[in-house]
Amino acid sequence: MRRQVLCFISILCLSSVLGQVSYSIPEEMAKGSVVGNLAQDLGLDVKRLKSGKARIFTGDSSAEHIELSKERGVLLIKERIDRESLCRQTTPCALHLQIILENPMELFRITIEIIDINDNSPSFKNAEKRFEISESAVIGSKFVLERAVDADIGVNGLRNYSLKPTDNFALRVQSQTNGNNKVEMVLQRPLDREREEHISLLLTAVDGGEPQMSGTVKIYVTVLDANDNAPVFTQSVYKAAITENSEKGTTLTTVSATDEDTGSNCEVSYSVSTTMDRVSDLFHINEKGEVILVGEVDYENAKYYQIDIEATDSGGLSDSSKIIVDVIDINDNMPVISILSKSDSVPENAPQSTVIVMLSVHDPDSGHNGQVNCRINGNIPFIITSSASNFYSLVTDGDLDREVASQYNITVTCSDEGVPSLSSSVTLTLQISDVNDNAPVFERSSYEAYIVENNTPGLSIFTVKARDADWNQNARVSYILEDSSVNGVPVSSYVSVSADSGVIHAVRSLDYEQIKDFKFCVKAQDGGSPPLSSNVSVTVKIQDQNDNPPQVLYPVQTGGSLVAEIVPRSADVSYLVTKVVAVDVDSGQNAWLSYKLQKATDRALFEVGLQNGEIRTIRQVTDKDAVKQRLTVIVEDNGQPSRSATVIVNVAVADSFPEVLSEFPDFTHDKEYNDNMTFYLVLALAVVSFLFITCLVVIISVKIYRWRQARFYHSNLPVIPYYPPRYSDTLGTGTLQHVYNYDTCRTTDSRKSDFKVSGPGTQNILIMDPSSGTMQRIQSEKSILDEPDSPLEVSPIP
Numbered sequence: 100m101r102r103q104v105l106c107f108i109s110i111l112c113l114s115s116v117l118g119q120v121s122y123s124i125p126e127e128m129a130k131g132s133v134v135g136n137l138a139q140d141l142g143l144d145v146k147r148l149k150s151g152k153a154r155i156f157t158g159d160s161s162a163e164h165i166e167l168s169k170e171r172g173v174l175l176i177k178e179r180i181d182r183e184s185l186c187r188q189t190t191p192c193a194l195h196l197q198i199i200l201e202n203p204m205e206l207f208r209i210t211i212e213i214i215d216i217n218d219n220s221p222s223f224k225n226a227e228k229r230f231e232i233s234e235s236a237v238i239g240s241k242f243v244l245e246r247a248v249d250a251d252i253g254v255n256g257l258r259n260y261s262l263k264p265t266d267n268f269a270l271r272v273q274s275q276t277n278g279n280n281k282v283e284m285v286l287q288r289p290l291d292r293e294r295e296e297h298i299s300l301l302l303t304a305v306d307g308g309e310p311q312m313s314g315t316v317k318i319y320v321t322v323l324d325a326n327d328n329a330p331v332f333t334q335s336v337y338k339a340a341i342t343e344n345s346e347k348g349t350t351l352t353t354v355s356a357t358d359e360d361t362g363s364n365c366e367v368s369y370s371v372s373t374t375m376d377r378v379s380d381l382f383h384i385n386e387k388g389e390v391i392l393v394g395e396v397d398y399e400n401a402k403y404y405q406i407d408i409e410a411t412d413s414g415g416l417s418d419s420s421k422i423i424v425d426v427i428d429i430n431d432n433m434p435v436i437s438i439l440s441k442s443d444s445v446p447e448n449a450p451q452s453t454v455i456v457m458l459s460v461h462d463p464d465s466g467h468n469g470q471v472n473c474r475i476n477g478n479i480p481f482i483i484t485s486s487a488s489n490f491y492s493l494v495t496d497g498d499l500d501r502e503v504a505s506q507y508n509i510t511v512t513c514s515d516e517g518v519p520s521l522s523s524s525v526t527l528t529l530q531i532s533d534v535n536d537n538a539p540v541f542e543r544s545s546y547e548a549y550i551v552e553n554n555t556p557g558l559s560i561f562t563v564k565a566r567d568a569d570w571n572q573n574a575r576v577s578y579i580l581e582d583s584s585v586n587g588v589p590v591s592s593y594v595s596v597s598a599d600s601g602v603i604h605a606v607r608s609l610d611y612e613q614i615k616d617f618k619f620c621v622k623a624q625d626g627g628s629p630p631l632s633s634n635v636s637v638t639v640k641i642q643d644q645n646d647n648p649p650q651v652l653y654p655v656q657t658g659g660s661l662v663a664e665i666v667p668r669s670a671d672v673s674y675l676v677t678k679v680v681a682v683d684v685d686s687g688q689n690a691w692l693s694y695k696l697q698k699a700t701d702r703a704l705f706e707v708g709l710q711n712g713e714i715r716t717i718r719q720v721t722d723k724d725a726v727k728q729r730l731t732v733i734v735e736d737n738g739q740p741s742r743s744a745t746v747i748v749n750v751a752v753a754d755s756f757p758e759v760l761s762e763f764p765d766f767t768h769d770k771e772y773n774d775n776m777t778f779y780l781v782l783a784l785a786v787v788s789f790l791f792i793t794c795l796v797v798i799i800s801v802k803i804y805r806w807r808q809a810r811f812y813h814s815n816l817p818v819i820p821y822y823p824p825r826y827s828d829t830l831g832t833g834t835l836q837h838v839y840n841y842d843t844c845r846t847t848d849s850r851k852s853d854f855k856v857s858g859p860g861t862q863n864i865l866i867m868d869p870s871s872g873t874m875q876r877i878q879s880e881k882s883i884l885d886e887p888d889s890p891l892e893v894s895p896i897p
Contacts, residue, residue: 119208122174125216126182131175134165134211137198138172141207145172151200156439156459165196165211174209182213183250190252197459199439204454206439206490217255217308221247223316228302230284230318231415234292235325241271242284243409243419245372247304247314258307262300268320270302281419284318292322329416330356330367332408337422339390342429343398354388356410356418363413372407372419382406382424390422398428399463430468430517435461436525439490444530447501455481456493456527460513468517476510483511493527501531502568535573535627539565541635548603551642552611560594563601563635565623573627576601581620581634590619594639609641612684616640645689645738651746653680663749666728670720676705679712679746681734689738697745698731705750707732714748726753 122135138145147153148169155167164185166177186192196209223245230242249257260282262270267288273281284300300318305311332354339352358365369384381394381404390406404424411417439457462469473483473491480497493509507529514522541563548561567574578601583590595604601621617639624632654677664677683690694712699705704724706717714730728750735743 119210121210121212123212123214124176124180125214126180127216127218128176128180130177130179134174134176136173137167137209141198143172145170147200148172151202151205153198153200156197156199156437157195165194167198174211180213182215183219185213187250188252197439199457201440204440204457204492206457206487215252215255217251217306217310217312219250219255220312221249221257221304221306221314223247223302223304223314225316227317227319229321231321231323232286232290233323233325233414233416234290236286236290236416238286238289240286240329240416242268242286243372243417244282244284244302244318245316246280246282247316249304249306251306251308255306255308258305261303261305262318263303264300267298268300290322296322298322323414325414328359328364328412330358330410330412330418332356332410332418332420335420337420338425339422340425340427341392341396342427343396344429344431345392345396347392347394349392351382351390351392351424352422354384354390354408354410354420354422356388356420358412358416360412360414366413367410368412370409370411372409378404378406382422384408396426398426398465399432402426428465428468430464430515430519430521432463432468433521433523434471434513434515435463436511436513436523437461438525438527441527442529444532445495445499446532446534447499448534448536449495449499451495451497453495454492455495455529456509456511457486458483458491458493458511458525460489460491462515464515464517468515470516471513472516473511473513476512479507479509481507481509499531501533501570502537505531505570507531533570533573535569535625535629535631537568537573537625538631538633539567539576539623539625540633541565541623543635545635546637548637548639549642550605550609550639552609552644553646554605554608556605556607558605560603560605560639561637563596563603563621563623563637565601565633565635567625569625569627573625575626576623577626579622579624581622583619585617585619586614590617593617594619596621603637603639611641611643611686612647614641643686643689645685645736645740645742647684647689648742649681649683649692649734649736649744651679651681651734651744653678654746654748656746663751664714665751665753666716666720667754668720668722668724668752669754670716672716672718674716674720676714676716676750677748679707679714679732679734679748681712681744681746683736683742685736685738689736691737693735693737695733695735696730697733698729700725700728700730704728705730714750720752724752726751728752 120137120140124134138148153167153169155165164178164180166175168175182192192213194211198207198209225245228245247257260270260272262268262284267286267290268284269287271283271285275281298320300320302316302318303313305313337352337354341349341351354369356367358367368386369388371379371382371384381396383391383393385391403426406422406424407419408422409417409419437459439459441456445453445455460471460473462471475481475483480495480499481493482496484492484494486492493511509527509529510524511527512522512524514520546561546563550560563578565576567576577598578596580591580596585593593606595606618636620634620636622632622634624630666674666676679694681692683692693709694707696705696707701724704716704718705714707714730748730750731745732748733743733745735741
């Protein structure tokens with residue numbers, strides 16, 4: 100047997116045109132046996148089978164018998180193959196497989212022919228056959244025997260019959276046009292019921308295999324009395340046709356047989372010969388010879404049937420005939436759609452004609468009933484193409500955009516050409532995978548945020564938001580603070596941006612008085628590869644808070660000496676005593692200042708201007724007014740809540756220094772400090788006096804010199820002096836007038852140069868030194884040049 104198996108194994112060459120490989124193997128090979136080296140025969144690398152996820156596809160049960168070893172690249176026997184159960188009598192018997200590879204998709208056809216071996220012996224359906232034969236049967240009478248069936252084919256099929264013993268009967272085998280044999284038992288010697296009423300025979304059927312196998316059936320003959328004529332069919336072959344799926348009870352045809360005997364011996368009965376191909380289960384013949392359908396016929400299972408029939412008379416004589424029944428195909432099968440390979444998703448930048456799905460479509464019907472056309476429904480960027488007979492590919496036919504359509508439900512409908520046409524469809528769901536082709540887009544073209552100064556570090560100022568039309572990681576937006584500087588300082592020291600939420604936080608406390616606003620850029624970047632980004636400008640404006648109290652500039656409050664303003668007792672109403680000067684570094688209404696007299700020694704004598712801070716008398720000063728007047732002025736801003744500052748102003752109401760000194764006995768210093776102060780004051784007075792006299796002499800000398808030069812040259816150009824008016828240097832700052840300034844300008848040809856001379860003012864200021872207990876009076880005087888006609892400019896001497 101092993102030698103016989105090995106002799107049947109052969110491998111056909113690889114088809115170079117269609118990528119088809121054919122193998123021949125004997126049936127009944129052991130599980131795990133090698134069918135053929137597929138990788139070598141197809142010219143493929145074994146690694147390609149793994150990377151391509153090679154798999155077997157069949158439209159029937161062939162995959163149950165054959166498996167693919169990707170590691171070895173060979174086809175193996177998966178389950179024992181029985182050619183007889185797989186193909187019956189059909190020859191040649193073959194398995195048709197398709198090998199599917201992916202990335203890229205490839206299809207290879209594999210044909211495996213199953214070679215028959217002699218594994219089945221001839222067999223009879225019945226173990227015995229009984230005949231009742233009249234003794235008057237003539238020599239040469241024929242008796243039809245049951246035909247043996249051998250599931251094997253070719254040389255392994257049924258070869259011949261033998262009948263033993265051969266005393267009364269001989270065996271005759273006749274070949275028929277369909278390849279089957281007609282087995283008959285022929286009477287060769289007359290029967291004698293009185294001598295032998297029962298005869299036992301053994302019919303043996305042998306095949307042509309090696310070793311030879313056989314089957315037997317026992318034949319029992321009962322000898323009857325005279326019936327010497329057998330029935331005879333009117334035709335040796337009858338033909339009929341029936342459409343598949345015909346209803347049960349349908350009459351195919353009517354047969355007839357005649358018997359020349361009379362009486363009961365001429366009564367003929369009809370029957371369907373017993374066979375192993377289920378014909379007797381499908382067809383029945385009644386006593387009238389009508390052949391009736393009792394089962395279901397299917398064109399896809401059998402295209403025609405052969406019915407062996409017998410006509411038997413009451414004496415046991417019989418004749419045989421056959422009926423050839425052609426099955427007519429009708430369009431009763433819808434196309435069967437099988438998915439060979441399918442991509443669940445495709446990137447939106449996939450090129451045109453990218454294969455998405457490979458389909459196999461099969462219609463078991465024949466002719467136009469089995470011709471199939473496939474199409475897809477809807478206006479979508481896909482088309483279906485036919486790559487080979489009964490094989491189709493679904494490919495892209497346009498640009499894909501996930502932001503327009505992220506998913507497609509593709510319905511493939513396949514219809515045959517039968518009348519009426521039958522169709523089947525399958526719906527495929529295809530996801531469009533995202534490609535990073537969209538940059539983040541901010542909700543605004545620019546942002547403007549406000550924050551109140553003195554904020555807590557880490558305070559959330561504002562949130563920027565950008566959206567990305569892509570999906571998943573490509574749409575995950577991160578926010579990045581772009582590098583820039585504000586007044587030479589990196590912007591990252593002012594603000595930070597949350598990478599995930601886009602929330603802008605203040606890194607430190609901001610001060611409106613240092614910076615009013617600043618601008619920076621935020622970049623929104625997605626998580627794609629490569630990432631895409633966009634920028635937006637953010638302006639942060641700092642709002643002022645009333646966090647600074649007013650600052651008093653004048654009078655200066657010191658610990659060493661106090662300034663006292665002297666008011667003569669002859670002062671009239673609204674006499675300007677002094678002016679409180681204060682500023683507030685805040686802005687807006689937080690810097691609007693108002694002045695109020697909080698406390699005073701005599702509130703009926705002085706008042707403070709609400710807006711300008713000027714301290715004036717509100718009545719005539721009298722001799723009864725105290726010399727020492729102490730005023731407390733409060734300066735308030737207009738913020739919420741309001742902030743304030745206080746200043747103490749000492750006013751001396753007196754006409755002489757002794758009177759003032761008698762009222763301020765508490766301001767004393769030690770003797771050393773008093774001597775030093777006196778020395779410095781005398782030295783300063785001497786230096787100032789010297790400079791004043793020197794300047795005065797120089798000015799007079801220059802003036803006389805220029806006057807003489809002018810007369811000497813007899814210049815006709817007049818000298819035009821310019822005298823600006825007197826002014827008060829308030830300039831909105833609230834400071835008091837201390838000096839008068841004059842400018843003089845002359846013509847260029849006079850060759851005179853401009854110059855300035857400083858001179859004291861006319862204000863009397865009293866400086867009180869608490870350490871020495873002395874009062875020093877500094878009197879500012881006008882220069883003699885401070886006259887309306889003077890061409891000189893006079894400035895204060897510090």
